[in-house]
Amino acid sequence: MAAATHPSVEEVWGWLSEVPDPEIPVISLTDLGIIRGVEWQGDTLVVRVTPTYSGCPATSIINLDIETALRSHGIDKLRLERQLTPPWTTDWITQAGREKLRAYGIAPPIDGTAADGVLAGRIARMSGANLTIACPRCGSTHTEKISQFGSTPCKANYRCKDCLEPFDYFKCL
């Protein structure tokens, strides 16, 4: 295949932006920020993907979904590479992705509030900076953490003290 007939890298990014995350299907893989690179190496398309959490069981499904999507667009020579550095951070979730999460009922991450091993210190820093996790349903900031871990490793469990609904918070990593 001559180089000129390759779909452009921009076109491939566009296709990938239509592949939903298997566990939170309202956001795409590019919204999530886990696609770290797309390039042609000769006639092979190389896509670099970073895992969210080391043990995220969706990783193999994500790779399968990427492959299926790209093959459906006629890419037959394809290589997926795992990239660990720099490690994935929720800072890479796009603004559009955050809005989609909120609309879906998941409070998006508050940047700069990742765990550092000392919970009390982090709580103090957050309250000092007036950072609260707002209820994605009613917008109230009177919320409380129920559990550090929610339905997936990337989420924590919260409850709104005003509308009383439990909700997921996409925790900062």
Place this chain on the structure above:
Amino acid sequence: MPSLPDMTTPQVAELARQQAQAHPAHPTVPQPDEGQEALFETLLRIGDSALVLGHRVSEWCGHSPALEEDIALANVALDLIGQTQLWLGLAGEVEGQGRTADDLAYLRDAWDFRNLLICERPNGDFGHTLMRQFLFDAWHHEMLKGLAASSDPRLAEIAAKAGKEVAYHLERSSDLVVRLGDGTGESHRRMQQALDALWPYAGEMFLGDDKDAQMAARGIAPDPASLRAGWDATLRHVLTEATLQIPEGDFSHKGGRQGIHTEQLGYILAEMQFLQRAYPGASW
């Protein structure tokens, strides 16, 4: 009549290996490429601790006292097993004999495991499990900080990734140790009992050997003893708040990182490895 081997010396692992290899059905145990032994060992030590503790914690799945705790423990186990895949995957690469992370997890016997003994301790009650997790997390957090600065970028990148996850583990286990330690009379009693029972397994985390010294000299991994000050500081802070007494004794069980384990590891492996042993190569 031949005398029994001295079960308290490191030779017991070698004796067991020789016995097993003399058995005709036992596959040859590969040896790492020359010059890579210490690095291979280091990767097994960190990877096996994550694997064995991850397996232990996963035993709570479906049995925790509250649904949130069940989910949280399963997620901690998942993180640890995910990290294991990275560490043992790299161990297999370094060894250079074609073994994958799965081969190392499922097809080694107890004497080839290099996890800390504290990781194979039985779960006990919920408080005991959380105390074990806290003592481990406080060490793991320090260890990964050290490894993230490794001169070997392959170790540094895994440690940087795992460290972010373990920061959450430590926050969670610290929080629960405080809540239960400074909780009811009964929860306080159980947490103190757990701390006293696990204390003799904590010291092993800081005992180095010649392989650790080689790794530290090359800047690949921190000297285990250097992690003690940070660990002590975390313990003082959290356990004081939890109104728990740090035990005074400094006796420490040791040997896990050299392949000498308690009988408990065998039970873990029997369950974890059964499928691959009975149906070699099975996948789904």
